[in-house]
Amino acid sequence: MSTKNIMITGVGGQGTLLAVRILAHIVQEMGYDVKVSEVHGMSQRGGSVVTYLKYGDKVYSPIIGLGEADTILSFEKLEALRCLPYLREGGEIIVNDQEIDPMPVITGAMEYPSDIENTLRAHAKVRLVKALELANEAGNSRTANVVLLGAMAAAGNIPKENWIDALKSTVPAKFLDVNLKAFELGFASGQ
Amino acid sequence: MKKLMLGNEAVARGAYEAGVRLISSYPGTPSTEITESAVQYPEIYCEWAPNEKVAAEAAIGASMAGGRAMSCCKHVGLNVMADPVFTVSYIGVNGGLVFAVADDPGMHSSQNEQDSRHYAEAAKIMMLEPSDSGECKEFTRRAFELSEQFDTPVFLRLSTRVSHSQSTVELQERSGDEIKEYTKNIPKNVMMPAMAIKRHVVVEERMKALSAFAETTDLNVVEDHGAKIGVITSGISYMYAKEALGDRVNYLKLGMAYPMPAEKIRDFAAKCERVVVIEELDPVIETFVKALGIPVTGKEAFTLLGEYTPAMILKAVMNEDSAPHYVQESPIPNRPPVLCPGCPHRATFYVLKKLGLTVSGDIGCYTLGAAAPLQSVDSTICMGASVSAAHGMAKIRGKEFNKKLVSVIGDSTFIHSGITGLIDIVYNKGANTVIILDNSITGMTGHQDNPATGKTIYGEETKAVDLVLLAKAVGIERVVVCDPFDVKRFEEVVREETEADEPSVIIAQRPCALLKYVKYEGRCKVNEETCRKCKMCMRIGCPAITWKDGAVKIDTSLCNGCGLCMNICPFGAIEKEA
Numbered sequence A: 001m002s003t004k005n006i007m008i009t010g011v012g013g014q015g016t017l018l019a020v021r022i023l024a025h026i027v028q029e030m031g032y033d034v035k036v037s038e039v040h041g042m043s044q045r046g047g048s049v050v051t052y053l054k055y056g057d058k059v060y061s062p063i064i065g066l067g068e069a070d071t072i073l074s075f076e077k078l079e080a081l082r083c084l085p086y087l088r089e090g091g092e093i094i095v096n097d098q099e100i101d102p103m104p105v106i107t108g109a110m111e112y113p114s115d116i117e118n119t120l121r122a123h124a125k126v127r128l129v130k131a132l133e134l135a136n137e138a139g140n141s142r143t144a145n146v147v148l149l150g151a152m153a154a155a156g157n158i159p160k161e162n163w164i165d166a167l168k169s170t171v172p173a174k175f176l177d178v179n180l181k182a183f184e185l186g187f188a189s190g191q
Numbered sequence B: 001m002k003k004l005m006l007g008n009e010a011v012a013r014g015a016y017e018a019g020v021r022l023i024s025s026y027p028g029t030p031s032t033e034i035t036e037s038a039v040q041y042p043e044i045y046c047e048w049a050p051n052e053k054v055a056a057e058a059a060i061g062a063s064m065a066g067g068r069a070m071s072c073c074k075h076v077g078l079n080v081m082a083d084p085v086f087t088v089s090y091i092g093v094n095g096g097l098v099f100a101v102a103d104d105p106g107m108h109s110s111q112n113e114q115d116s117r118h119y120a121e122a123a124k125i126m127m128l129e130p131s132d133s134g135e136c137k138e139f140t141r142r143a144f145e146l147s148e149q150f151d152t153p154v155f156l157r158l159s160t161r162v163s164h165s166q167s168t169v170e171l172q173e174r175s176g177d178e179i180k181e182y183t184k185n186i187p188k189n190v191m192m193p194a195m196a197i198k199r200h201v202v203v204e205e206r207m208k209a210l211s212a213f214a215e216t217t218d219l220n221v222v223e224d225h226g227a228k229i230g231v232i233t234s235g236i237s238y239m240y241a242k243e244a245l246g247d248r249v250n251y252l253k254l255g256m257a258y259p260m261p262a263e264k265i266r267d268f269a270a271k272c273e274r275v276v277v278i279e280e281l282d283p284v285i286e287t288f289v290k291a292l293g294i295p296v297t298g299k300e301a302f303t304l305l306g307e308y309t310p311a312m313i314l315k316a317v318m319n320e321d322s323a324p325h326y327v328q329e330s331p332i333p334n335r336p337p338v339l340c341p342g343c344p345h346r347a348t349f350y351v352l353k354k355l356g357l358t359v360s361g362d363i364g365c366y367t368l369g370a371a372a373p374l375q376s377v378d379s380t381i382c383m384g385a386s387v388s389a390a391h392g393m394a395k396i397r398g399k400e401f402n403k404k405l406v407s408v409i410g411d412s413t414f415i416h417s418g419i420t421g422l423i424d425i426v427y428n429k430g431a432n433t434v435i436i437l438d439n440s441i442t443g444m445t446g447h448q449d450n451p452a453t454g455k456t457i458y459g460e461e462t463k464a465v466d467l468v469l470l471a472k473a474v475g476i477e478r479v480v481v482c483d484p485f486d487v488k489r490f491e492e493v494v495r496e497e498t499e500a501d502e503p504s505v506i507i508a509q510r511p512c513a514l515l516k517y518v519k520y521e522g523r524c525k526v527n528e529e530t531c532r533k534c535k536m537c538m539r540i541g542c543p544a545i546t547w548k549d550g551a552v553k554i555d556t557s558l559c560n561g562c563g564l565c566m567n568i569c570p571f572g573a574i575e576k577e578a
Ligand SMILES: Cc1ncc(C[n+]2csc(CCOP(=O)(O)OP(=O)(O)O)c2C)c(N)n1
Pocket: B026, B027, B028, B029, B052, B074, B076, B077, B078, B080, B111, B363, B364, B365, B366, B383, B409, B410, B411, B412, B413, B414, B437, B439, B441, B442, B443, B444, B445
């Protein structure tokens, strides 16, 4: 299989790393060669964070270039727009319907773009997910990342059981139920 | 068994398999997870040292005593450990000794972009450079064997994309952990001129042996695809090149970055029509190859700056463009890192800015006090420099300037290298004010304990450095502990201490908002009736406070309820949610 490129983006602190680890677990279990490039340190402090996940028969570079991502999973709208140049033609974006103002917007130096959704739709297949709302419905706002994974599962062709198994082996037991619920809500919203 | 691992986790695994007994390190992105991950192996004693020099010396002592030992740091950490490292090159080892150093091309989390390969040449120490997690593990294991075989410390050079990428690792058993005999050996272990003169001869002999080894070792791999172009590369650049160019070129992959194999390079080049060197940062390989009289394409086709990408390599080597892609139609706001909601440093900088002080800054989360809207910090050089540089500033600009000058330094950074600057101030009759931002943790690098937190790397209780007594012991008579969230009192304290004609230390004490035990009740919200829209609360740069549709709004998904905005609102218009 040729390499599949997935880009996961969001704001430092949103829990993108956990989502990536779950995803990596799944594709590795499926027997693919996997590479994941994570971000640690300074940029985790509320900055833009981008993580790459690539899998296939043989993966060399852990990073994804412009126009190469098959799928972008974005935890925040502006970050989805920021990553749009990385999407390949015909690629898909799963994006959380959440807006977090970055500091240049808070200080008034710039405005938060108002037409992100339209721009995304003009260049990609887009699934907009109300992840925070659904996470609250599941019982814990911190499961928004798993809601998004649910939506991504619905969009892709990896069997649902593989996702559930991965959740079971990566999420601590006491948070498993709420995460499974979050996953199902995300899955339903993505269909 | 196969496992997906971060490069750093794989280095720890390699150390485990190599029978390592001790790892002493100081945290630093992107190297931190090596030591954190090694904690899972009970056979390895791990510790956070106060700084890299101490860490390296602990590892050197362990090696001398007969155990395999390692010390890990980021590139700038190597500057701090350089002194013992240069001399242990002369001494050599008893148990294998490895220094793992992680560079940060692109400066994801660093104050400069130095290339640590220069140290290998300068200190005459062999250097290995893995390209993925599998090699991280394997090369670490090999490094310990080579260290003992050649009686030399070995550098393991990593970079952000190797350290922080996950790929597959094949796990093996642990071996080689027997502790070697310790015998007193003055000519080898006591470096004073008479002995060092002789040891230098040994080092030069060793360099010859290592250069010969480089010619034959399987760490340096030739991939001959019968192509016209030959690429010489190492580390992560090999992976980028392989992705971009596939089998269209021949490769000489240098797993041993220093010393390099002259003959092997000559042979490789002789079979190619054109040789290209692909390496991030400085032209280290390029310079070596050119000195052999071999014409190469190098930095003129690439750059000295930042990280490389496969697309960049495809363009530079083949003049081919990569995939078409969307280009932003108009500039979009960037999202720089910020102090977290609830960060105690925010309150400190709010006060320092209000008082219009010159702030000699340091390295840690609080470096973000230089970012808008607080923009309070004047300078940042390296760890510890906030204190000593302020001393120099005060000596040049005099007493009045000093009354408007403070140093800010985190607890971990103060222990690392701030204390010596403080001694400089006292000893040389300065009158500086130093603010220790004591958030009870090493925040920036992801929450490591340090000598001031009272916990070891294992989370066990230990003696904590008493910062008050420490400051007093070096001769500071004015030491004040104050909570920066008590904004009024903190402001008074800063005024008084900067006014004083003696040196003083203010310990701004409040734990990091991300520590598990830190919990604030309720979330903050704006009372729309009493809010006068003065936007005072927006001046503290809290990411949860925004201006939406003509009103101040607090995003409850971000707010952690710290209440700093409530403390500074002049109209009492911010309250806790019911
Ligand atoms: C010589 C050196 N070693 C390590 C680092 C990585 N580093 C940057 S800041 C920091 C410590 C931050 O802790 P602290 O001073 O307690 O401040 P905080 O981030 O908690 O506010 C470290 C280890 C560095 N920049 N330079």
